[in-house]
Amino acid sequence: MLQLTLHPVELPLRHAWTIAHGTRTVQRNLIVALHDPETGHTGYGEAPAIPYMGVTVEKMVAWFEGVRPTSTLNYITGIPEPGVVEDDWGLYGQDEPPFFPSGYADGFETQIKFAICAIDQAAHDLCAKNRDISTGELLHLDHQNSLLSNYTLGMDAPEVMVAKLREYPDFPSYKIKLGRPEADGGLEVDLAVLRRLREETHAVFRVDANTGWDAEQTIRASGPLRDLDVEFIEQPLPPDAPRSEHEAVYFGSDLPIMADESCQTESDVEKCAGLFHGINIKLSKCGGMTPARRMIAKARELDLKVMMGCMTETTVGISAVAQFLPLLDYVDMDGALLLAPGSDPADGVKLGTDGVAIFPEGAAAHGNGVTLNRELPTA
Structure with missing residues (x-):
């Protein structure tokens, strides 16, 4: 039992x-x-x-x-x-x-x-x-050819975001959180920050606006973002924006558009076809590994690219994400790196500072590879 x-x-x-x-x-x-x-x-x-x-x-x-x-x-x-x-x-x-x-x-x-x-x-x-x-x-998957993860830079003052990048300078790609409100400079400051970060690295950028832009801003930004070697824009519009605005961005953007907040559960995948070029699956939002597998299969049927992301999680959650690497086009599994040193209570699949997922070996690799490294409080 x-x-x-x-x-x-x-x-x-x-x-x-x-x-x-x-x-x-x-x-x-x-x-x-x-x-x-x-x-x-x-x-x-x-x-x-x-x-x-x-x-x-x-x-x-x-x-x-x-x-x-x-x-x-x-x-x-x-x-x-x-x-x-x-x-x-x-x-x-x-x-x-x-x-x-x-x-x-x-x-x-x-x-x-x-x-x-x-x-x-x-x-x-x-x-x-x-x-x-x-x-x-x-799950009958082979992890020999693992994807490389990006590292995420949360929104901050330009010099602070540069300092964050310098802490982990060897990642092949970085997800940049943008979408500042107009009171904080809006899109113009967003673009200025990205230009400043580009001076620091030749790595690929991925932009996540977290629903902070409208259709006009997204289309206007897409050209300069493309010129700054941005790979795609994630969820620029709120999910409840009119369909006509999502369509305008889908057809008018110079970069692919990835769904995040617009694709949270299994039933959302089909709705994204024709409005997004791919989806970002979050295990927490969709209900776990079971529905995530079905979402990936449905996205492939619809010719959508598939990314899997994470929230701010310990190695417990990150090790679950890592199991899906052979099925993905992109992955964002840096959540445990965003924690303060020494605060991660688990061992398992770790992300190297070059974006490589490091799996445990031997018996430690069984399951998701997770063990706790200290006693935790109980509810």
Whole structure:
């Protein structure tokens, strides 16, 4: 019978983190431990608290308390009893380990989707550990040719953003958070910052406006951004902007447009076709690794590029993202590097300062490769 333990953690950040939605210096997350006493293995998953989305640790804990009975946990994870083989997982499909049926997370409030993501990551981690294989093997994926991750620079004064880049100067690409309000100089300051950063590196840039621009600004900015070797623009418009504005950007921009806030769950992927050139999947937003696999498959059907990103997460969440590398065109898995030194409570897949994902070896690689490196508080 599975045992659930909830670990609320407070994570000081390396720098104040600013995007178009606000600034924070501490990140609160929930780490979920799913223990199988019959095998002795524990799977781990993570969900971040995101204030601007209304997601708090307290709300996620409250949801978990409602499903704490072991029988309910076994049902929602779909983990079979010991000795049951993959082909007997007929409830959710054969020869694959999806722990939630299609569309399962779509109807829930955001904080519940984040909680579902944590338990889904833990279920994948535990299921593979129980079989003494990696989650990549469980998903029939080969991690020999891993993508290189970008490193993200949160919005700040130009000289501060330059200093952040100099801390990690060897990444092949950088995601630059833009989208300043007009009171802070708006688009003109955004472009000036990017020009200043370009003086520091020849690496590829990716711009994330976090819904901070309108259609006219996006189209106007796209030419100068292209000339500064920007690869794409991520989510310039709010998701609820009129379809005509999204279409104007899609057809009028000099750069590809990637969806983020406009593509949060499985049902959003098809809506992005004809409005975006690709999607950025966040495990927390979509409800975990199970729906993410289906979102990737649907995006490929629609000829959309696929990126997977992260929130400000520990190595628990980053190790789950890393399992998908063979299926992606781009990846942003730098969340643990944004934490203050020594604050990451987990070991697993680590991101090198050159963007390379470093996987554990031997038995440590089983599951998502996650172990905790210290005792954590419990809810």
